[in-house]
Amino acid sequence: MAYVKKERKRIKKCKLCRDNVEYIDYKDVRKLKEFMNDKGKILPKRINGNCAKHQRMVRTAIQRARKMMLVPYVNE
Structure with a gap:
């Protein structure tokens, strides 16, 4: 039998x-929407490829933007 190589x-x-991003600004809505899905949820780091440090920064920036009503909580 032939062996099948698994794709990595x-x-x-x-x-x-x-x-080399030091800080993610909550007022930069265009950049924050890259890390959200179409319904307005924050994408997990395994999907968007962020490291743990930057994922925490993205999360806090999105939460701040939601409180300031720059980004909606839920898109319909």
Whole structure:
């Protein structure tokens, strides 16, 4: 029998680490929407490829933007 090679998953690199991002501004709505799905939920780090440090920064920025009504809690 022939052996079938398994395809290896490509490891996602953190976009924010590559760009040397120090702080994620909650007023930058366009950048925050990259880390949200179409319903307004925050995407997990395994999907968007963030490291733990930047995922926490994204989460707090989105939560602040929601409190300031810059980003809706739920899109319909």
